[in-house]
Amino acid sequence: MAMRPLAFAVGILALGCSSRAPAPTTPPPSPRPAPLVVTLVVDQFAAWIAEDRLPMLPEDGGFARLRREGTWYRHVRYGHAATDTAPGHSSLYTGQPPRESGILANEVPDARGERVSILRDESARVVTSEGATDAVGSSIARLRVDTLADALRARSPGAVIVSISLKDRGAIFGGGRHPTATLWFDPSRDAFVTSTAFGQTLPSWVNRAGTPAALQALRATPWTLSDEPWVRAHAATPDDQPGEGDLGGWGRTFPHDFTRARRPAGAMRASPMGDTAVLRLAEDALSARDPRAPMLLALSLSSNDYIGHLFGPDSWEAWDQLRRLDASLAIFFSRLDALAGRDGWTLVLSADHGITSLPEVASIPAARPWCDGPRQRGGSDPYERPCGALGRIDPDHVATVLQAAAVRLLGEGRWVLGVADPYVYLTPEAEALPGPRRELLQLALTATLRQFPEIERVIDTRTVAASCAEGESVEALLCRAIPERNGAALYAQARAGAFFDSGYDLGRGTSHGSPYLFDRTVPMLVRAPGREPAGRVVDEPTSYTEFRRQAERLLGL
Structure with missing residues (x-):
């Protein structure tokens, strides 16, 4: 049957429309570069x-x-x-x-008492x-x-x-x-x-x-x-x-x-x-x-x-x-x-x-x-920087003094393993002492450390609170510095202006490590x-x- 003229025209028109290119679309945004x-x-x-x-x-x-x-x-x-x-x-x-x-x-000290990197494995x-x-x-x-x-x-x-x-x-x-x-x-x-x-x-x-x-x-x-x-x-x-x-x-x-x-x-x-x-x-x-x-x-x-x-x-x-x-x-x-x-x-x-x-x-x-x-105007330094000069703490000298105190208390033996800023470590023999003798050693070493003018506080690392207080008191800062199962016996906190000698040239130079703002603000x-x-x-x-x-x-x- 012959196609009617109108239908034929409509068909041609539809064919033409279907062959057109699709309308342009907005391309998706480029992916963000990897950071x-x-x-x-x-x-x-x-x-x-x-x-x-x-x-x-x-x-x-x-x-x-x-x-x-x-x-x-x-x-x-x-x-x-x-x-x-x-x-x-x-x-x-x-x-x-x-x-x-x-x-x-x-x-930390190794088995011989020599200081080594804490990351040594x-x-x-x-x-x-x-x-x-x-x-x-x-x-x-x-x-x-x-x-x-x-x-x-x-x-x-x-x-x-x-x-x-x-x-x-x-x-x-x-x-x-x-x-x-x-x-x-x-x-x-x-x-x-x-x-x-x-x-x-x-x-x-x-x-x-x-x-x-x-x-x-x-x-x-x-x-x-x-x-x-x-x-x-x-x-x-x-x-x-x-x-x-x-x-x-x-x-x-x-x-x-x-x-x-x-x-x-x-x-x-x-x-x-x-x-x-x-x-x-x-x-x-x-x-x-x-x-x-x-x-x-x-x-x-x-x-x-x-x-x-x-x-x-x-x-x-x-x-x-x-x-x-x-x-x-x-x-x-x-x-x-x-x-x-x-x-x-x-x-x-x-x-x-x-x-x-x-x-x-x-x-x-x-x-x-x-x-x-x-300070002359009655104010305070915002970084708590010291004005006095207390000086350097030689960790090996401290260890020698502590060992001598331990020998006076307990007799001959190797009791102090070493000092690694800011901690004092005991030997396995000292750690294995019966409870009362171990406590006497802890007290004797604490008293000896407090005789150093450069040391402000001595903390028994076993007595740190189960949770630390909020804020920035020295006690809270010390609490957050000492992990459980730390292996040390005592923490010796230096006074502002004093510090453990780095050992690069013993008796010279300076260091850090304190809880004060000049050391902990960056x-x-x-x-x-x-x-x-x-x-x-x-x-x-x-x-x-x-x-x-x-x-x-x-x-x-």
Whole structure:
């Protein structure tokens, strides 16, 4: 049957309509790039130093950029005493105090009474570029809680997690239990290493900046002042300030020639070149990353701590270190821009603890302006910085005195295993004493410790409360510093202005570890374009737990 004209026309029209291209649709938004988050801990960078000195740095430096592009939390407070590197790093990356984390100090005594890293693990072996060795390594086995990196690995199994430091205790908590790579510097090998707890081999990118040859090249020229007029204008002490240390013949004044040091690799840690090595490795890790995978790059810059211990925070070395660190960070941030774009990376920078001045600078008013200002007007220093000079506590001398007291009480025998800031440890024989004799020993050692003028409190670690009080009383801070099942007998808390000698040059230098605000208040700078206000300053006291919270937010956890 012939098609009617109208029906034929309608059919043709319908055919034409059905052959048209579909109407354009709005394309779906591009997937958000995988986060690249850098966490950066500047070892021993006290809030009081940041407050005084960051405004003095040039506008083209790294710190000025962070202040312009992010938020400066000026008073981040730790909630525990024992303000040292391992407790500080573990607290930042877990959000928990030593009482919960189990990381109570930097060192503990081994069976012979020698102080060793709290992270030393007899079941782990050091791994170099040539593979696993027979040397005992370090691990995270002592940690009782999870870390930021652990949370990231659980959420994103394919995430890239790299942590680098000059110290094992600076690297291990940032990398967590299952890192892509956790690296630290071994001065006995003059190279960056890891352990079998984290992998059987080193990443190939370590072979560029982490080898003995690359590190020796960093030390080819002496450490000299980068800007002598600037240092002279700001330092309140002379270059040859009494009380400064000399690390194995390296010298107390500029220039510091590495060839003069008995252990050049060890001296490198106490120079800006140590941070340079870490940042170069970080750049190589970034270049090797897969941009499709989330990345956590955890860096701990330890040179500031070694320099502070040896020369003090008022020294020419400390001022030059800050100026050089500022310039190095500016370069590092530019590399991040080039690799990920200015808006393609975020950063959280803080510190693990503060520092106090050398006892010998107590007679220099310009080095302690807080003593001549607020206190003369009847006020108080906001950081509780001391004005007196009590001095250094030699842990080996304390152990010898305690052992002698124990022998007078109990007779011949080895009763005191050792002292590792801030704890006293007993031998297995002493711990096994019958109850009454054990208690008499505890009382005798407590009384002996209290005779040291530098020691303010002595705490029986067995008597810490089942729960800690709220707030920031010294008692609450000490409670949060002492874990259950800690292995120690006593905790010796130093007075403000006194400290356990670091041992880098016995009888010289300075340290930290107290519950006072100059030691437990640090800065934090957060840069996150579009997510964190630019140019903001937060003056209110902020908990150290904000470090992990911010990093989790930036990682999308």
